[in-house]
Amino acid sequence: MLSAESASLVRATLPAVGAALDEITTRFYTTMFAERPELLDGVFNRGNQASGAQRRALAGSVAAFAGMLLTDPVTRPDTLLARIAHKHVAVGVTEDQYTVVHKYLFAAISEVLGEAVTPDVTAAWDEVYWLMAGALIAQEARLCLEAQVRPGHPWRQWAVVERREETPDTVSFLLRPSDGAPAPRARAGQYVSVRVRMPDGVHQLRQYSLSSAPGGQLRRITVKRVTGNGAPDGEVSSLLHRTVRAGDELTLSAPFGDVVLDETDAPLVLVSAGIGCTPMVAMLEQLAATASSRPVTVLHADRSPAEHALRADTHRLVRALPDARATFWYERAAGEQALSRTGLMDLDGMELPAAASVYLCGPLPFMRGVRAQLLRGGIPARDIRYEVFGPDLWLADATA
DSSP states (O other), rough: OHHHHHHHHHHHHHHHHHHHHHHHHHHHHHHHHHHGGGGGGGTSHHHHHHHHHHHHHHHHHHHHHHHHHHTTTHHHHHHHHHHHHHHHHHHHTTTTHHHHHHHHHHHHHHHGGGGGGOOHHHHHHHHHHHHHHHHHHHHHHHHHHHHHBBBOOEEEEEEEEEEEEEEEEEEEEEETTTOOOOOOOOTTTTTTEEEOTTTSSOOEEEEEOOOOOOSSOOEEEEEEOOOOBBBBHHHHHHHHHHOOOOOOOOEOOOBBBBOOOOOSSSSSEEEEEEGGGHHHHHHHHHHHHOOOOOOOOEEESSSSGGTTTTTHHHHOOOOOOHEEEEEEEEEEEEEEEETTTESSSTTTOOOOOTEEEEEEEEHHHHHHHHHHHHHHOOOOGEEEEEOOSSSSSTTOOOTT
8 A cells, every 4th residue: 555655745746747647658668768679679569659559558557556546545456457467468578677667767757847756756656656566566477377477488389270361351360389288278358469570670569369269279369450541550460461371380478368258147248349359259159168058149340241350250159159149230331131230339229138247349439439338228337348459548547
């Protein structure tokens, strides 16, 4: 817990620090990467650095954590940090890197806020930082122990058994451990990091949800080629689409992620858009593999049936479950497609099961809009869980 003296100072300075965090984190990353460029090789996503997404996520998370320490220091900070810890172990963050981050972050705070950062204020925020870092380090050590990987080394080679073209811009890779040893334990809904060497020699990482049930030796990831629409195209997804074929090898982390299929008998509502369908299909496969009788409602939005990745798999799995139904929304006319509606997802008038476990995955604006509809429909916020690809800008927003 935060000491009483530090809590008073953090409470007094949080508005000013929070207002300047975007400038602080911009200066922090710029200086750190200028002096420690090796951190861009296999740890930090340079696409997210260029877009500012990582900067905004860090700023919001620090502010949210500080705010939680002041209002609910027992439970909420751990909930906030669980997702960050999973992301960190999936990219190989190590304990010593927290000291590096501390050095450059606090230098940036002093530079931006100037004389307002007295020694007492610095000490108070230092306490916040190390409470956050210590909690993350502990969680990350536990996650590595559970996954049976060394901290900073979650990697393993996987052979590409098959490449499947799902849509014009989406491809699936079926993978098997190259060493023939058992595949690591996974849960439906988790993701892996894929580590690739780019043409300029720099390693980059991206997370992809497992899109198949986690049992057995074969695992599947489904990769959508990211088009920039004015910004640079996704460099890792483009490389995977362009170069990876059956017989190649990929470097994957152990599976991580805290948004996983629960093991209760409660009704399920799986809501997705675009490539956000991937963890939902993994959950459906797990339910089918275990002959689950849970009531399942699948709701998915996409641009068109032709662009709906894993659409046939979703139909097959819904048919295989005794109490499952699906509804799809397509922005472009769906024609005579069964179970489909034209337009954006609209849950008004839909009967959703009471006391359901709800999972969301898709673009952030989509998830915000659907969550609001679910809340209006009587679904409690505590029963709605979400997965977002990339830095978690929703988690970082303490008002969400």
